Amino acid sequence: MNALDDTVELNIVDDPDTSEWPxxxxxxxxxxxxxxxxxxxxxxxxxxxxxxxxxPVREDCLAHAMATNERxxxxxxxxxxxxxKLARAG
Numbered sequence: 001m002n003a004l005d006d007t008v009e010l011n012i013v014d015d016p017d018t019s020e021w022p023x024x025x026x027x028x029x030x031x032x033x034x035x036x037x038x039x040x041x042x043x044x045x046x047x048x049x050x051x052x053x054x055x056p057v058r059e060d061c062l063a064h065a066m067a068t069n070e071r072x073x074x075x076x077x078x079x080x081x082x083x084x085k086l087a088r089a090g
Contacts, residue, residue, distance in 0.1 A: 020065060028055035038073045045079060052077035066090075 002046020018066055024030065026052050039045040050054060052074060065083060072080060 023057040023060035023064075026057045027051065027061065028057075037075070047076065048074040049079070051076060 002039070032051065036044070036051070038046050039048050052061075053059070058077045060076075062078055062083075064070070065075035065078070066086065070083065071089075075083070078086065
């Protein structure tokens with residue numbers, strides 16, 4: 001945590017746990033800065049969704065997010081809102 005701005009740096013995309021998420025080694029987001037997928041506005045959200053749009057493991061990522069009830073960020077080409085809609089429809 002940075003004492004000046006109270007931000008927390010996450011390291012979930014750069015070095016995925018392949019024993020837990022074997023599909024993550026093929027993710028289009030691998031190596032992207034972590035905050036890309038925790039957007040603060042619509043433009044950042046659109047940028048994250050664009051990366052997901054070309055991802056070969058988007059469905060695996062979405063399945064993971066749905067199975068773990070991931071509440072934050074862009075996962076599998078969906079936003080928090082999108083996953084809530086899918087959960088209600090499912």
